[in-house]
Amino acid sequence: MKITIIGTGFVGLTSAVVYASFGHEICGIDIDQRKIDLLNQGVVTFYEPKLTEMVQDELERGKLSFTTDYKEGVSGAKIVMVCVGTPSREDGSVDTAYIEASLREMAKYITDGTIVVIKSTVPPGTLDLADQILKSETKAKYSLASLPEFLKEGTAVDDTLYPDRTVIGADDDETMEVLAELHKPLKAPIVKISPRSAQLAKYAANNYLASRIVFVNEIANVCEKAGANIDEVVEAIGYEKRIGKHYWYPGLGYGGSCFPKDVKGLANIADGLGLEGNLFAKLDELNSERPVQIFERIKKEIEGGWQGKKVAMLGLSFKPGTDDQRVAPALIVAPYLLAEGASIISYDPMVKRIADEKIAESLRYNQVETIEEAVADADVIIALIEWSQIVGFNFKATKVKEKQQVFIDARNQFDKAELTKAGYQYFGIGK
Numbered sequence: 001m002k003i004t005i006i007g008t009g010f011v012g013l014t015s016a017v018v019y020a021s022f023g024h025e026i027c028g029i030d031i032d033q034r035k036i037d038l039l040n041q042g043v044v045t046f047y048e049p050k051l052t053e054m055v056q057d058e059l060e061r062g063k064l065s066f067t068t069d070y071k072e073g074v075s076g077a078k079i080v081m082v083c084v085g086t087p088s089r090e091d092g093s094v095d096t097a098y099i100e101a102s103l104r105e106m107a108k109y110i111t112d113g114t115i116v117v118i119k120s121t122v123p124p125g126t127l128d129l130a131d132q133i134l135k136s137e138t139k140a141k142y143s144l145a146s147l148p149e150f151l152k153e154g155t156a157v158d159d160t161l162y163p164d165r166t167v168i169g170a171d172d173d174e175t176m177e178v179l180a181e182l183h184k185p186l187k188a189p190i191v192k193i194s195p196r197s198a199q200l201a202k203y204a205a206n207n208y209l210a211s212r213i214v215f216v217n218e219i220a221n222v223c224e225k226a227g228a229n230i231d232e233v234v235e236a237i238g239y240e241k242r243i244g245k246h247y248w249y250p251g252l253g254y255g256g257s258c259f260p261k262d263v264k265g266l267a268n269i270a271d272g273l274g275l276e277g278n279l280f281a282k283l284d285e286l287n288s289e290r291p292v293q294i295f296e297r298i299k300k301e302i303e304g305g306w307q308g309k310k311v312a313m314l315g316l317s318f319k320p321g322t323d324d325q326r327v328a329p330a331l332i333v334a335p336y337l338l339a340e341g342a343s344i345i346s347y348d349p350m351v352k353r354i355a356d357e358k359i360a361e362s363l364r365y366n367q368v369e370t371i372e373e374a375v376a377d378a379d380v381i382i383a384l385i386e387w388s389q390i391v392g393f394n395f396k397a398t399k400v401k402e403k404q405q406v407f408i409d410a411r412n413q414f415d416k417a418e419l420t421k422a423g424y425q426y427f428g429i430g431k
């Protein structure tokens with residue numbers, strides 16, 4: 001079966017290789033000619049474990065091709081999947097402009113029986129909009145479905161190959177059956193529901209997970225004030241089966257390409273339905289304020305505040321295992337520290353170029369290749385991201401004796417007693 005995937009980001013490209021591995025003919029479409037040229041040579045422009053190998057394998061098997069041409073890409077496809085981005089607008093609402101554009105582009109080339117699937121995260125009701133757009137451009141008898149994606153960056157291929165479930169939202173049985181059959185090789189439970197429920201399920205899952213992170217961070221704040229330790233509290237409550245120990249780690253708040261936009265998105269969707277003052281708006285507010293609040297608090301506890309401090313910032317991606325810097329803590333903390341008069345040297349095992357031009361251009365912001373170089377002359381060391389290279393580094397050995405060095409353990413990965421004994425002024429989260 002020919003399947004066309006529109007959008008070759010994390011979701012589109014991973015889906016493309018996985019469906020290709022089932023033996024289908026996959027054509028990926030993207031508007032970025034440079035990206036398409038590289039993909040056709042087996043080069044993936046972002047870091048995601050296992051993805052490059054799978055792209056190369058499927059290109060070699062002849063199961064995968066890429067184009068910018070909608071006519072070539074969509075003609076003859078049984079299924080056309082839209083996997084383009086749905087960023088937040090300034091007011092937090094979901095921008096579906098890329099979805100709308102791709103529907104307009106594909107409309108001329110779909111035929112009777114084509115299934116148009118929206119895999120991007122979209123507000124409930126988007127299939128009605130899709131239907132209107134397609135109807136205005138074609139007479140073909142297509143059908144529509146929603147197929148939300150739950151993969152995580154850093155484990156995208158495995159999450160797609162071994163999902164906890166496949167959620168299919170479709171109104172007609174035939175479409176539902178074709179999509180269920182397509183996902184059978186995954187051997188995961190298939191949840192067959194309405195398109196609106198499928199769309200909302202994606203927002204509900206991401207908002208629930210984000211709420212756990214906001215919750216544990218709020219408890220960490222109370223721990224700090226009350227003289228308790230969040231790691232001990234998490235251990236104690238984690239034995240409760242209804243709570244669990246997983247996905248429950250405190251830090252500077254959630255980042256990445258999904259949670260920030262999907263929490264804002266659901267807040268905006270609920271608002272629009274008359275549910276103002278909802279939980280989701282509050283989650284977004286608490287999470288957005290968190291990084292600067294933490295650094296403001298530490299400022300009061302270190303001698304001379306941030307002014308003139310040489311800071312070693314370790315970890316520039318939004319989490320380990322990816323080079324994605326969307327809503328990365330570094331991009332929030334760096335401008336704050338620079339404005340406070342600090343200078344920054346940074347290190348990341350994977351990110352080799354700071355995405356934010358303004359920060360990258362700042363003369364006081366240098367990137368180095370090793371942790372040793374970053375910390376050699378630092379007044380303050382910030383372990384921002386739990387990359388194994390950072391967590392496994394022996395900071396006791398590099399402690400500068402002549403200096404009162406500050407160590408900020410933003411992900412609670414280090415032993416406070418050990419680092420304090422080594423001579424650091426240690427700050428963790430919630431302890």
Ligand code: UDX
Nearest residue numbers: 149150151152153247248249251253254255256258319
């Ligand atoms: C997330 C969802 O997990 C995934 O299902 C969805 O499809 C897309 O969004 P992703 O953004 O790749 O995936 O990363 P994830 O590993 O879930 O982490 C999100 C953010 O939460 C990161 O900033 C991470 O550091 C933070 N986090 C995660 C915590 O602060 N504490 C935790 O316990 C877990």
